[in-house]
Amino acid sequence: MNLEALAACVASASCAVTQVSTGLIVGTLLFLVAAGLSLIFGVLGVINFAHGAFYMLGAYFAFSAYTLTGSFLAALAAGALGVAAVGVAFERLIMSRVYGRDLLMQLLVCYAVILILDDGVKILYGGEYRLMGMPEAFAAPPVEVAGGFIPAYYLFMVGMALAAGLALWLGINRTRTGKIVRALAINPQMVGALGINTTLLYAGVFGLGSLLAGVAGALAAPIRTLTPGMGLSILIESFIVTVIGGMGSIAGAFLAALLIGFTRAFGAIGFPLFVDGTMFAIMALVLMLKPSGLLGREAA
């Protein structure tokens, strides 16, 4: 524990800028994955344990597209749309058959899909680690802000994540389709009775949640090593985020992801040996004081 160093860092503009940007970098990527998880749970009421595998697929799809075309935009599009398509297929062909079943059945189905996707990636890409490489456009020196440094790619990544989060929030809260989706989450029978194709909506929401995981994977591909099974660690952190933020709450996921990001960034300075412990302590505290999460709806 080095609280003096933590206080000195907070008091120093350069340190504060660097660590705040670190928190945003860690937090926003986590937010993208957790938001997809939370969206699917909020509307469909299922926990997609295979969400981490979708993040992995997004990274590998982006890697393939970038290798083929050399275009980072194509890589982002391949990661996002490819995983959205996989998500829709997964929902229609597999998950829709276990709606309403107990949690264990859903968990088993998702676990089987995780193993299949991990092995599929291993067959197609090999078991060794791969790296996409940084696109030329971002091969610039880090930007200096008040003596702190922020890499250009991370500025883009945070911007993309924030834009995706904002678009999702606006889409759900300010559009007619969003209203229908919210209604679907509360009373699907009534939505169906109004002549709206709920099957299509379920598939669309699942695809959108998966797309967010795909975008996160594609954004991570230039800076993280790609390996089969890489989705597991981010899935665990995403669950922490959704529990803290409140299952089904996009705004809660954003708040919790930033909380985790800042805990990791400043924890590395002040309490480096207890960063993970702090994350779990926050989760435990939230579960004790407000079991529905920071912004989650209380059970009726």
Added chain:
Amino acid sequence: MDTESSGGPGRVLGRRQVLRGLAAGAAITGFPHIAGAQAKVLRIGMPTILSGRVAILGTSARAAVQLAFRQINEAGGIAGRPLELVERDSKGRPDEAAKVTRDLINNDGCEIIIDGEASSGAFAVHEVIRDLPVLCLHTCSETSSLSADPKLHVKTAFRCARQGIHDAVAGGTYAAKIAREKGLRRWMTCSPDYAYGRDNTAEFLEFTKLFEPSIEVVDQVWPKLFAPDYTESITKVLQVKPQAMYSALWGGDLVAFIEQGNLYRLFANVGFFSGGLGDPPVLTAIKQLPPGLNTAYRYNRNYPGKPANAAFADGFARIANHEPTNWAWQTYLACQFIAEALKRTGGRTEGAALAATLKGMTLASPFAVAEAITMRDTDHTIVGYPVAWGRTVPKAPFVEDFAQDDWGKILELEAQWKKAKGYA
């Protein structure tokens, strides 16, 4: 007349009966030859990691055995017996490594074991060999105690791999020299938070401080093993502003750390020393390898600068489609030791006979710093292999200017270390 149904003396044999008889005769006379040929094959078992995050190391060790056995078999095998590899995937789990090793010996008829496990699995295999004393060569574990601790000694087990204490002495010598020349006093470390990461870092610092007492370790960060993101560790380094840093990160973790460090231009201002960067798959995976990083030798086709070393790299690449790894050259060397031991025993495969031959064996090798690598008789481990450090350059094979530490000095300090540990 139905010739096919007739029997008894004087019967006429039909065409189909003749064919059946010929087939049966061929089976009776031919199968023993085939069975005899199969019995002549000398099966050598190999538990290794063929799946998971470090699978490339296990598959590279397998490719090295395939290359070595192909060469040995093309030269006539051992006393007329061709060598056959039987490999099993341990998935990196010690319990599975022990299980498959038992299976290889008891069920698959393997007479020798090449242990291609990382340290955690190697200790498990070691204990199996204590029970089932066939000859075993550990080809991947670098943990010193495996061969240095006399309590762990197994008569038929040998290590044909680099050893942590040798690397620590060489790394300390090299880093202290650079620190002296460039005035690098403030040091930091960034290593994975598990036993190997902490032990390796402690040994490196111990010997660096021994040779250059003026250095000071101002901070240490311990990211999790297989962490996907190192941003908070990198920004911590930026805050602490050390003049130099050591890292025991390896494999994909090291690749991610360097690529993420590049975004902050981390390596422009910090002298970087790494124990794992020199492995060719790591060097080739990094898209923007910064020049001037200091790394321990893991494998390099140009060092030792011998034609046989380059020939090994070419032969290996034809099988594996990539440059050899640290595990690959060590495993290939183990095959050469095994072949020589078998030649000296006249093809006898009893563990005790092979072990007696292998103790103290000196073998001319493309990987030797001088001419030969020796399997030391006292603790069953190799000496005379490259324990060198070099600097990265942007072009393949990515590391040059290797500085080899004096083996006499390494052995002297190793002896002191053993005494301090109670091993000698």
